[in-house]
Amino acid sequence: MTPLQKVSYEVTTTPVPSHLALGENTFIEKVIDTDLHCYDRDNKLVHGVFILLFQCIRSSLKCIKRMIRKTFAFALAGAAAVYATTFDVTFSTTSGHKVPSTLYGLMFEDINSGDGGLYAELIQNRAFQQVTPGTSAALTAWATLGSASIAVVKSSSPVSTALPNALSFKPTATSGTVGFTNDGYFGIPVTAGWKYTGSFFYRTPTPPATKISSSFTVGLRSTSGTVFTSTTVPFTTSSSWQQATFTFTASSTQTSVTNLFALTVNAATIGELTMEFTLISLFPPTFNNRANGMRVDISEALLAMDPGFFRFPGGNNLEGQTPAQRWAWESTVNSLVDRPGRLGTWGYINTDGLGLYEYLQWIEDMGMEPIMAVFAGYTLNGASVAQNSLQTYITEAINQINFAIGDASSNPQAAIRSAMGHPEPFDLTYIEIGNEDFFSSTTYTNYRWSAFVDALSAEFPQLHYISTSATSGSVPKLTPAPTYWDLHIYSNPNFFINGAFNFDILPRNGLQFFQGEYATTTQNSGATLAYPFIDGSIAEAAYMTGFDRNSDIVFAASYAPLLSSVSSIQWTPDLINFSPNSLILSTSYYVQKLFSVYKGDFYLTSTTNTASSPVQWSVTRDTATSQYFLKRYHSEHCSLHAPIHPASTAGTGTILTAAPGTMNTPTKPTAAVPSNFSFTAGKTITYNAPGLSLSVLVVVS
Numbered sequence: 001m002t003p004l005q006k007v008s009y010e011v012t013t014t015p016v017p018s019h020l021a022l023g024e025n026t027f028i029e030k031v032i033d034t035d036l037h038c039y040d041r042d043n044k045l046v047h048g049v050f051i052l053l054f055q056c057i058r059s060s061l062k063c064i065k066r067m068i069r070k071t072f073a074f075a076l077a078g079a080a081a082v083y084a085t086t087f088d089v090t091f092s093t094t095s096g097h098k099v100p101s102t103l104y105g106l107m108f109e110d111i112n113s114g115d116g117g118l119y120a121e122l123i124q125n126r127a128f129q130q131v132t133p134g135t136s137a138a139l140t141a142w143a144t145l146g147s148a149s150i151a152v153v154k155s156s157s158p159v160s161t162a163l164p165n166a167l168s169f170k171p172t173a174t175s176g177t178v179g180f181t182n183d184g185y186f187g188i189p190v191t192a193g194w195k196y197t198g199s200f201f202y203r204t205p206t207p208p209a210t211k212i213s214s215s216f217t218v219g220l221r222s223t224s225g226t227v228f229t230s231t232t233v234p235f236t237t238s239s240s241w242q243q244a245t246f247t248f249t250a251s252s253t254q255t256s257v258t259n260l261f262a263l264t265v266n267a268a269t270i271g272e273l274t275m276e277f278t279l280i281s282l283f284p285p286t287f288n289n290r291a292n293g294m295r296v297d298i299s300e301a302l303l304a305m306d307p308g309f310f311r312f313p314g315g316n317n318l319e320g321q322t323p324a325q326r327w328a329w330e331s332t333v334n335s336l337v338d339r340p341g342r343l344g345t346w347g348y349i350n351t352d353g354l355g356l357y358e359y360l361q362w363i364e365d366m367g368m369e370p371i372m373a374v375f376a377g378y379t380l381n382g383a384s385v386a387q388n389s390l391q392t393y394i395t396e397a398i399n400q401i402n403f404a405i406g407d408a409s410s411n412p413q414a415a416i417r418s419a420m421g422h423p424e425p426f427d428l429t430y431i432e433i434g435n436e437d438f439f440s441s442t443t444y445t446n447y448r449w450s451a452f453v454d455a456l457s458a459e460f461p462q463l464h465y466i467s468t469s470a471t472s473g474s475v476p477k478l479t480p481a482p483t484y485w486d487l488h489i490y491s492n493p494n495f496f497i498n499g500a501f502n503f504d505i506l507p508r509n510g511l512q513f514f515q516g517e518y519a520t521t522t523q524n525s526g527a528t529l530a531y532p533f534i535d536g537s538i539a540e541a542a543y544m545t546g547f548d549r550n551s552d553i554v555f556a557a558s559y560a561p562l563l564s565s566v567s568s569i570q571w572t573p574d575l576i577n578f579s580p581n582s583l584i585l586s587t588s589y590y591v592q593k594l595f596s597v598y599k600g601d602f603y604l605t606s607t608t609n610t611a612s613s614p615v616q617w618s619v620t621r622d623t624a625t626s627q628y629f630l631k632r633y634h635s636e637h638c639s640l641h642a643p644i645h646p647a648s649t650a651g652t653g654t655i656l657t658a659a660p661g662t663m664n665t666p667t668k669p670t671a672a673v674p675s676n677f678s679f680t681a682g683k684t685i686t687y688n689a690p691g692l693s694l695s696v697l698v699v700v701s
Helices: 297-301 358-367 391-405 414-419 437-459 492-498 534-549 588-598
Strands: 028-032 064-069 071-076 087-098 143-144 148-154 165-171 178-180 195-203 211-223 225-236 241-249 259-268 277-281 309-312 369-374 430-433 464-467 486-493 512-520 554-557 563-565 574-578 582-585 602-608 616-618 629-632 638-643 651-658 675-683 685-689 693-699
Touching: 143 148, 148 178, 165 178, 178 211, 211 241, 225 241, 259 277, 297 358, 297 574, 297 582, 309 358, 358 369, 358 391, 369 391, 391 414, 391 437, 430 437, 437 464, 486 492, 486 616, 492 512, 492 534, 512 534, 534 554, 534 588, 534 616, 534 651, 534 693, 588 651, 588 693
Parallel strands: 309 369, 369 430, 430 464, 464 486, 486 512, 512 554, 563 574
Antiparallel strands: 028 685, 071 087, 087 602, 143 178, 148 165, 165 277, 178 259, 195 241, 195 277, 211 225, 211 259, 574 582, 616 629, 638 685, 651 675, 651 693
């Protein structure tokens, strides 16, 4: 067969053998031996990995499938017995473009939230940041144990200027065990074998004439008082702040997370002395064993997606309600005692323990590329910083970048990074200037964009700068003209299905697009969603075929928001929901994972003989294994034939499908999850896909 020769097939529905039946929506694979072979342009036999993704969304009574081949085309006919429509898709192994390694990645801001979520700290309100002393709100998550009193006070001698408040503790009895507890971020997990690492600062404002030396007991217990694990920490009374550190290991796993961290002391030892405590911290094991690190299970779930980049720190949480409430990098670095925290954009306090250094270190550990945003003078109250007042924030942005990539031997910001444990610069290519600046497009167009990009480009000419003021592929006029644009869209399933070709029609004029935020947030009726549902997730998959197909101009894309606590929700839906000891991976998570893991590194140009059709597709190849993607949506079972060579090649596949409306929720976390299967592939594979599904077939020679 010569290159680009076209071959057509008409395919009808294949009955499902009983041993392969999976229910109403079923799929099978059947080997058909033929004498068809695939050749490259050097007339060498072609073989490798075939990745075929199907999308079927219920719409009518016909079934149409597009299928693709390396150097030839074939057609599929409708599965409905009374209606058949044929499509040809043709592509070559030589024509196309590279797929950027950053095509699929992650977007994060502290929403739903970072503290108590990605950031692994277990103690809520650990340093009494940004609270009013003497109020009940200041004691959030804290309670007394035994005969004692506690209150948040403004310390007369604070541990640092950043942390002026402390927990004042005083026994109200002269004997017995007394202390205080913290119930964590909606619970604390107790897991056998986990080594917990903790610390706290303490002092005695008015110490006794004779020093008291004794010990505290710290540990985890149930609300009824059962102690699961504990250790003792020696102390000596002093008016100066001292730091205590400790570890303990759990010997059992508790199903319930309604557990407490407790710090206790024998009241007879200290009598009615008043003591102060602050920055009371407890970490479980962390990802890559980093101190002050990230939660393991969340990190591993994200790592399984093979993300190419991580956009941070926002998002709206970058901007704040006013300039004073913005995310300011300098307040998120150095020791934890030097971080004041802030009232975040989403209504809760950010400890900023998850700071600039922690972001960059975790991104490096995860093998991602950072897309780092800098505050650009717009805040969520709708105000923009005046042109003559911008320099402060431009300097702040320059310093932020220097912290990441500056020379530690000559730059003071880079020296901070080095002192924190990373002497060498972090990798950094992309800087995003602001966030959603279309909300203040006039000031962004008139002076903010140019002021920032001119100054940053002069200082860091090697970096790429992303504009945030576009709302579609039709970009506004900025001077100097940006090369990179960040687009955001939240909508319903129909939008994403119909938008699969939005990028195909854009000119190839040097512009590069970042679909920095997108998600199905409502049903087509307008009804809101608590969690992603299968209909929306498959619609997102249809939209994502456009990213594959247009990856010459779409260099990155990320679903948003990324994470949500099931107990503290500011936005729905989200990609991953979590409790203190579990994850709920959404249907959209699995779609994102399939696209990212199988993105390939080269897109193969493909065409169809039908000018208008409900079919979306993309074809990509991995340099080592050759990967091919087919995307399709329809109401009926869809049948596919794929000639391959050599015969008798082992194959594997994955399918995600469920009844309309299905969601993964805390009560049904696995309502819709991918299923894996294997098959023996002869010279042709026949594959029947159910409606409302996404499938991946992999054939490895």
